[in-house]
Amino acid sequence: MASWRHDFKRLTPPKNKAILERCAVCGAEEFIPYVCRYCGHVHCVYHRLPENHECPNISQARAPRQPVHLERRQGGTTLRLIRSPRISLMPGREILALSIAWVVLGVSFSMRYMYQPSWWSQPIALFEVFLLTLLIIGTSFLGHELAHKFTAQRYGAWAEFKLWTVGAIMSLVFSVVSQGAFIFAAPGAVYIASRSSYIGDVMDRKTNGIISLVGPVINVAAATISAVIYFGLLAAGVGVKIYGFDPLTQSILINLWLGAFNMIPFFILDGQKVLTWNRAVWAVVTIPLWTATAVAIVLLR
Template identity: 35%
Template structure:
């Protein structure tokens, strides 16, 4: 079974990192004027769901793609990054979406190729882009049903997946983007533009979301 390949320490690290990211995103989302305890609980629950899908599947995409190439890989949290992520979200409303990383262990006498590194690195953001389609469908369903929690689930799902993909695709330091760019600049450009587009769409930048929803329903 797939779950047998995720050891106990990795599961613990994933859960802790996921909850920390969910708290960070909650602190960002409530800056928009959600003031009651009921609002806070609703936003946190939706954050846990959306971050759980976006973050865990992102890291598992890295892990199992690496394993397909014959490497051992496991997610490991970084307590310093966890604290920084929550602090930045609380103070300036920015989510530093790197609470750890999937560590890939090499094999003696074998060096990872640029292609392997690029494919492993882009696998996480590609999962986020695919999840964006799922949450867009949820968003449309929410408007069709005129149900606020479903609309929030769709909107926040798009936002979380877009931000996690875009942040990780930045071509700096040890983030995914630097490795993807070194492997294939075209795939890098397409992936980072799509993830940025998802972020802007979820934020309704320029009223694009309103126009798309209005076009779908003929409003």
């Protein structure tokens, strides 16, 4: 999408801080605002493209042709035209943010092994445990965040995962200080803005609450599936352990913790938006979830 770039004027930053311009979609104060050459509105870096701010004059902005490439089907003689996937569905900066958050959580959740001297005598085992932890977080954390994103998109909202630097640092610092006992599990968040109109259109509380709830619900589902497999194997007398590391119990613990932590009704955490929408829904999900998490930590850790 680099070919779009020349379409947008970059203004010099205003000297006076009081006249910072605001994005017409999300209201973010922009030090370097982008003015759309088709509608004249000011936007932030995320909403600068006509398709990202429901530009009323989008028809004037001639969309570049989607790149098309030929692909030879395996073993076949037929050539098919295949449209390249739309890059804008998952911009590179979002993949980078998700990857950084993923590794931050991987290190944080592996911290307790790094505090055990026995693990350092077998560095390859420690590395394998770290990779397994990354794998588990890959499903639990990415599942959680992508559930937010895709649900928001289904409601017609613009949604993108962004790194929350303070949260990522807190995740690492808390895990070091607590020797891996406490994980601050919010290194980023999916940011949502309604596409349906300009300033003033705030998504309603119910929509926001549902978008927030699906993340923890994914973790509850993944923990439940892991628990079913775990107890099934236990009943069959089969144990899955790699150097004493049990991926299934870790999947139960990590998923429950990600869900339980994010249901705390505080600041940008999911629990806050669910509570604002409906206290009963929050309580029905959170109280059993916190109980299950406490029980799992006592029994499985």
